[in-house]
Amino acid sequence: MHQKGGVGKSTLTLNLAVNFAKAVNVGIVDMDPQGSLTQLSTVIQDLDILTLEGKPEKIQKLQYDYIFIDTPPYLTNNLKYLINLADLIVVPTKAGIMDLMAIQGTMSLIKSQKALDKSLVVLNMIKPNTTLTLDIQTELRKIDKLSLAKTHISDLVSFTRSAFTKGIPENVKAKQQIESLSTEILYRFL
Ligand SMILES: Nc1ncnc2c1ncn2[C@@H]1O[C@H](COP(=O)(O)OP(=O)(O)OP(=O)(O)O)[C@@H](O)[C@H]1O
Ligand SMILES: [Mg+2]
Numbered sequence: 001m002h003q004k005g006g007v008g009k010s011t012l013t014l015n016l017a018v019n020f021a022k023a024v025n026v027g028i029v030d031m032d033p034q035g036s037l038t039q040l041s042t043v044i045q046d047l048d049i050l051t052l053e054g055k056p057e058k059i060q061k062l063q064y065d066y067i068f069i070d071t072p073p074y075l076t077n078n079l080k081y082l083i084n085l086a087d088l089i090v091v092p093t094k095a096g097i098m099d100l101m102a103i104q105g106t107m108s109l110i111k112s113q114k115a116l117d118k119s120l121v122v123l124n125m126i127k128p129n130t131t132l133t134l135d136i137q138t139e140l141r142k143i144d145k146l147s148l149a150k151t152h153i154s155d156l157v158s159f160t161r162s163a164f165t166k167g168i169p170e171n172v173k174a175k176q177q178i179e180s181l182s183t184e185i186l187y188r189f190l
Contacts, residue, residue, distance in 0.1 A: 005073035018167030
């Protein structure tokens with residue numbers, strides 16, 4: 001989740017879910033009325049993409065090993081419910097000054113639900129060789145209880161093309177990053 005548009009929430013959801021689906025039974029719940037992932041439900045075969053008519057209470061009745069929930073870029077009534085329901089809240093963010101400001105709102109919302117300990121901030125769409133990423137990392141570490149993923153997801157065409165490649169990155173680096181982030185996520189459940 002993140003109340004900022006275009007930080008790569010849907011793309012990351014898809015890539016992680018497809019990677020998990022290699023080994024376990026996975027469902028994606030698209031809670032975003034934009035329906036970015038719902039549009040792909042006919043092309044992605046290894047997992048189900050559901051809208052549940054926008055009713056988050058239906059999630060609890062689902063039978064999957066892992067459920068990935070994609071959220072919209074704005075505050076909805078459902079968001080608090082989803083924060084409480086989730087075992088892990090992945091918050092992708094770009095490494096920009098504006099993004100750093102925007103993430104404070106998302107983290108406050110998570111904090112207000114006493115859910116900071118199950119959040120994981122992921123630096124996303126990272127451009128190579130920029131010291132800004134390091135600066136942002138330093139700033140993020142100052143936020144109390146925030147855990148920052150060791151894996152960074154780069155800005156790669158391979159991710160932009162996710163919809164065409166059914167969420168399986170063609171590029172080796174992209175593939176490694178998704179696998180590494182998946183491992184970090186799994187470790188959170190140990
Ligand atoms: N790691 C990445 N590298 C390059 N392009 C990316 C990456 N992640 C996402 N994109 C591209 O950036 C755009 C926005 O991504 P996406 O739709 O996943 O963001 P979002 O946070 O879900 O947006 P919204 O807030 O509208 O739901 C898309 O064109 C997508 O293909
Ligand atoms: Mg989206």
